[in-house]
Amino acid sequence: MRFDLDMAARAIPELLGGLAVTLELSVLVIALSLIWGVVLVVGRLSHLLPLRLACAGYLQLVRNTPVLVQMYFFYFGFAMAGLRLSGFEAGLLAMVLQNGGYMSEIYRAGIENVGARQREAGLALGMRPFEAFRIVIFPQAVRLVLPPMTNQFVAIVKDTALVSTLSAADMMFRARLLIDRTAAAYEVFADLTAMYLVLTATIALLMRAAERRLGR
Amino acid sequence: MPNVLIASLPYLLRGAIVTLELSAVCALLASAIGIIAALAQSYGGLVARGIALIYLYLMRGTPMLVMVFAAYYLLPYVGINVEPMTGGVLVVSLYYGAFMSEVFRAALASVPRGQWDAGRALGMHGRWLMGIVIVPQALRLAGPPFINTCIMLVKGTSLVSVIGLVELTLSGREVVERTLAPFQVFGGVALIYFVICYSLSLCGKALEARLPHAH
Numbered sequence: 094m095r096f097d098l099d100m101a102a103r104a105i106p107e108l109l110g111g112l113a114v115t116l117e118l119s120v121l122v123i124a125l126s127l128i129w130g131v132v133l134v135v136g137r138l139s140h141l142l143p144l145r146l147a148c149a150g151y152l153q154l155v156r157n158t159p160v161l162v163q164m165y166f167f168y169f170g171f172a173m174a175g176l177r178l179s180g181f182e183a184g185l186l187a188m189v190l191q192n193g194g195y196m197s198e199i200y201r202a203g204i205e206n207v208g209a210r211q212r213e214a215g216l217a218l219g220m221r222p223f224e225a226f227r228i229v230i231f232p233q234a235v236r237l238v239l240p241p242m243t244n245q246f247v248a249i250v251k252d253t254a255l256v257s258t259l260s261a262a263d264m265m266f267r268a269r270l271l272i273d274r275t276a277a278a279y280e281v282f283a284d285l286t287a288m289y290l291v292l293t294a295t296i297a298l299l300m301r302a303a304e305r306r307l308g309r
Numbered sequence: 310m311p312n313v314l315i316a317s318l319p320y321l322l323r324g325a326i327v328t329l330e331l332s333a334v335c336a337l338l339a340s341a342i343g344i345i346a347a348l349a350q351s352y353g354g355l356v357a358r359g360i361a362l363i364y365l366y367l368m369r370g371t372p373m374l375v376m377v378f379a380a381y382y383l384l385p386y387v388g389i390n391v392e393p394m395t396g397g398v399l400v401v402s403l404y405y406g407a408f409m410s411e412v413f414r415a416a417l418a419s420v421p422r423g424q425w426d427a428g429r430a431l432g433m434h435g436r437w438l439m440g441i442v443i444v445p446q447a448l449r450l451a452g453p454p455f456i457n458t459c460i461m462l463v464k465g466t467s468l469v470s471v472i473g474l475v476e477l478t479l480s481g482r483e484v485v486e487r488t489l490a491p492f493q494v495f496g497g498v499a500l501i502y503f504v505i506c507y508s509l510s511l512c513g514k515a516l517e518a519r520l521p522h523a524h
Binding site: 153154156157158159160161162163165166169170172173174247251252253254255257258265268269272278279282285286289290293294 | 366367369370371372373374375378379382383386460464465467468470471478481482485489490491492495496498499502503506507510
């Protein structure tokens, strides 16, 4: 068994075809879960007890079940109910529901760590509650929120590989097709691993640059 | 309709037992790997640190599914024919070992310097200092993130279903193929995972409440 460099080079364009799907899914999941997380954290911090409880319950539910099972639930479930979701759509739905929950926890930790005193100080200066949030809390919370968010983004990119089990043609899916066709498992896995490493390292670097920017 | 779930519950529970066994074995192995990697990263020589860093970077930067399939496709090439259970244990332990190492590394790092100095002032060094002063405090600090990583690990075991290990998730898929009731069955599967993971998180909370604050 030897490593065939030529084969490894020829596998790269095939995998790059899947990179578009992986990237598209990652970007959509990140954008939508950032938004869904805001909705959830507003509910979580609201004055209405039922809303607060509902959001806390939702969070426990998505946090304590595997995202793969959630994907199967939507993919096979909706198909049986007559509403056919593609593997991409079912994966997107499950990942946004789960990661939105994680995002809301990251927001909450950020807001709570800035502290009630800061808010009170803003109110004492005559700001309205929303102004106190926008001017005092938010800029400080953003800095606290970036490091855990980086971890979550990396986790999202890695989790997108799961949609390959629902026949969405991402990098993982193309890699498996390629191995079935060529039997060059070593070469293809080396390429695939390297591409995921580059992808996740890029995110980590970009986020660190953002941290430095905002840290000043 | 819910009787589909009731009828298939014994089969799902058999899968849940496999998930529990797999999780328990992997949590133990991952902890051992994590401790070794954390020590190598924090106190090892150049070579040990290099190996630990490459391992951590590789595991944290690539999807676990890639590792699962790699074990499935690559090991037979080098003449190692592993059963799904062995391959599953191998991949899940190695993968979450990297996350465990972060838990232990952070815990070791957050024992204050003063504790090291105090131990040394009492004439302790090396294994004594670590064993009596540092590690017990670090273990307390590691409690809650350790439980969180265990929950991640239990959920992560669902991925080995794709290489044919009949645990809870694959049991669910098999039942769905027979009964054609995906909402009920996967809802039930999710519920079983929820019971396992939520119990774990309750244990974590109890642990947090009971342990006195270190230092």
